[in-house]
Amino acid sequence: MVEHSTDDEVDWNTDDEIDNLHWSPPSSPETSLGPAGTTSPNLTHMRISDETVARFIEMGFSSDMIARAIDETGSNSELILETLCKYTTSSEASSSKSKVIDHLIGMGFHEELVLKAIQEYGDENIEEETNALLSYTEAEKLCETDDEDINMNDDDNLFSLSSDEEDELNSCDEDKRLKDLIKMDFPRQEAAIALERCGENASLGEIVDFICAAQMAREFDEFFEVHDEKETISNSKKRRAFNELPRSGRKPNSAMANDHELIRLPNPMIGFGVPNEPGIMTHRPVPIPDDARGPPYFYYENIAMAPKGVWSKISSQLYGIMPEFVDSKFFCAAARKRGYIHNLPIKDRFQIQPPPHSTIQEAFPFTVRWWPSWDLRTKLNCLLTCIGSAQLTNRIRVVLEKHDGEPPLNVQKAVIYQCKKWNMIWVGENRVAPLEAVEMEELLGFPRDHTRGGGISRTDRYKSLGNSFQVDTVGYHLSVLKPLFPKGINVLSLFSGIGGAEVALRNLQIPMNVVVSVEISEVNRNILKNFWRQTDQRGTLRDFGDVRELSNRIIEQLMEEYGAFDLVIGGSPCNNLAGGNRHTRSGLEGEHSSLFYEYCRILKTVRRKASEMRR
């Protein structure tokens, strides 16, 4: 056995094994490793006893919250309990005012309103602040509506609202169309909005269609009691505000030069809320525009950490709806930071039961025996498409075996760096290993062996899993569809992959009457077909290869054959957006990621055809 080394004695730069293999992180290895990002303190290694932790868990607090409370208060169990209670009652886990501000701004509220709310309610209670902000927003909407109502009453000519001379030139034609619509018994206000939204070139039929779609959408919203009718006029203003106003002046951003670089990620990344965490919202801070309301509903997904400007561009192409950024670490034991743009209601979401294990140790109990006390991870990083090499795990074993007992800090740091980088877990004494595919399936919420067999190679299996949805996260968002479609749902699933959307709907027990799936990979299509057969689905599964070959005509034919789609769901390729891509991170216009525009094309075709069918 090699003699124990001190930190000073170990020189990684002169160690042939280490130096040649680029073990150490690029920055200074002397800095202490602290829990950050997706990692949090391992409860079993904290200063308080396991019994105390177990007692808190029995009391219903999540391990994440407990870890955070310990972080903040130290080892005094009474203080920890007090802090935990504060979390649950005050809905605020962060003591930092700036974090609160960032979080609220990340939700989509304007900074001015956030500061006002903080001033009135302090920075301790996000729930009250959220309510206050919603009140402000509602009040603002009412003012805007009133203003426009007054203007409209003051002058019968709708276009006297605008000082823009160009509008006035067109006012005669639009005025005639407005009168036509009123004669058709449409409310004046709705007709005016429709005229404004559809533009001067829209036919009367298209405007009528717009109004019908808006009315139908409102009926759904009323069902969920999430929408105030008076907000309609202000939507376009809200959208402009969302896209154009600086979202915070507190943190100057060099990239704020244009409109497409203003969307910021919320911290914590919980979107409109996640189970077991404070801050669940029942109203969107920025309402969905009339022309984007469902049905049909749509749900779009891509990576959160896309290059600057990408999400603004995506949002602008999808009716200006604000993305909901969620990290799946709040749903399972692995991080997955993603943005979702959808027009689903957000009230009364529920989690698929049973929920997944929330820590690595709970998900993979066999690792606990081998997990060293100096590896504080409780959550894995994002599951990617590649795994760590066998050689790397061997090097780690060899180096650790040189040290009897706990290795020196710099060795620990180097090992942890590699474990985090390659998402490896402890499977034996001094032995780490990348996740097995079946373990990734479990973390992502798929049935065991969902991707196993049927002709897929091991490499492709990892690739498919790395590209997939986290089922529980998506399922939580889709759960609101369950009461809406008790008799089943027609789904258009684009970029289906291994069928994350389908698995989520199945877990939610929402019957799938028809699923039209579009997926370029044959092995992935086969995986979905196998799932369909294996789960005894009664509905119809149709599959297509390339989205570019799904012409508008084919879409219309499918809708005539099966009826309108109720949900269009999919995440377009992220290859050209992902941070791990060294070669072709060319942004949304890249070879693969530009297929996003196919999603938009298909969605618009589906919505247009659906409205025609309604008529």
Added chain:
DNA sequence: ATAATGATGAGAGACCCA
């Protein structure tokens, strides 16, 4: 011919501290 393997950083947000 197909599958497995290992080498290949930059970009951007989070965090820390003066």
Added chain:
DNA sequence: TGGGTCTCTCATCATTAT
């Protein structure tokens, strides 16, 4: 508040093995 540092990221490609 701003600058420095830490941290993480739905990957691609050439080479080697099967």
